[in-house]
Amino acid sequence: MAHDLRAPLRSIDGFSRILLRDNADQLDDAGREYLRLVRESAQRMGQLLEDMLNLARYSRAEMHFQPVDLAALAREVMERVRQEDPNRKLDFIVPDSLVAQGDPGLLAAVLENLLGNAWKYSRPREVCRIEFGWSPEQGAYFVRDNGVGFDMAYAGKLFKVFQRLHSVAQFEGTGVGLAIVERIIERHGGKVWAEAEVERGSCFYFTLAAAQVQVAKSSVPGGQAQ
Numbered sequence: 653m654a655h656d657l658r659a660p661l662r663s664i665d666g667f668s669r670i671l672l673r674d675n676a677d678q679l680d681d682a683g684r685e686y687l688r689l690v691r692e693s694a695q696r697m698g699q700l701l702e703d704m705l706n707l708a709r710y711s712r713a714e715m716h717f718q719p720v721d722l723a724a725l726a727r728e729v730m731e732r733v734r735q736e737d738p739n740r741k742l743d744f745i746v747p748d749s750l751v752a753q754g755d756p757g758l759l760a761a762v763l764e765n766l767l768g769n770a771w772k773y774s775r776p777r778e779v780c781r782i783e784f785g786w787s788p789e790q791g792a793y794f795v796r797d798n799g800v801g802f803d804m805a806y807a808g809k810l811f812k813v814f815q816r817l818h819s820v821a822q823f824e825g826t827g828v829g830l831a832i833v834e835r836i837i838e839r840h841g842g843k844v845w846a847e848a849e850v851e852r853g854s855c856f857y858f859t860l861a862a863a864q865v866q867v868a869k870s871s872v873p874g875g876q877a878q
Contacts, residue, residue, distance in 0.1 A: 654701040654708075661701070665694040703828035706761075707813070711835050715755045722759065722793065723750040726784045729763045733771050740775075745783040750793070752860050758836045765829040766795040766856050773799035773854070792857040801848040810846055833858070 668691045676684060723746050730744055752759075767782065774780040774797045781798040802810075811834040833856075837844045841861025848854035 654705050661694050661698045665691050720754050720756050721751050723747045729767050733768050741779040743781045754840050762833050762836050765833045770797035790857050792859045794857045796855040798853040801850050801852050801854045
């Protein structure tokens with residue numbers, strides 16, 4: 653269904669774009685605004701469908717377990733995430749090495765969602781502080797940020813598809829990313845949960861069933877944008 657629906661959505665968006673490009677002078681301000689909203693809605697629906705397809709892929713993809721250096725993977729992911737806004741100041745703290753057993757591609761998707769969220773929801777801060785590592789107290793890996801956080805009263809909505817704790821006007825997104833994280837972690841025999849306070853950041857924890865952790869050296873800054 654998702655594949656079939658993407659074609660008409662592309663047509664809606666494409667023909668609306670052509671109208672705005674070639675016939676804008678025949679429309680008043682209201683007409684141009686309506687077409688802009690049509691395009692915006694079509695693009696958002698297209699992103700929702702793409703995210704649903706990703707959720708299905710990650711739920712069914714064949715898994716290949718092997719040693720994975722999550723610290724190195726986190727640095728690679730964070731570098732890609734930063735390209736969205738390279739001028740933002742970042743204090744990224746990560747161990748030299750943090751080896752686990754898992755599927756590299758699926759674990760990369762976990763970190764892309766968690767680190768991407770940490771980057772996104774820390775946008776109001778002058779310096780974005782993100783830490784990835786291992787918590788002996790929790791017996792879990794974690795991604796911590798100094799972002800806007802959330803009210804723990806709504807924590808039960810976090811990992812449900814299309815459930816969001818902030819409006820699209822505040823922060824972009826479809827509400828599928830954390831559902832993908834939970835699905836992947838469950839496939840690794842682990843669990844994921846979060847702790848947060850409003851305006852005091854959040855911390856997402858996750859466990860993996862196999863070979864819990866090998867940490868090499870203490871945490872060190874992983875890079876700071878000037």
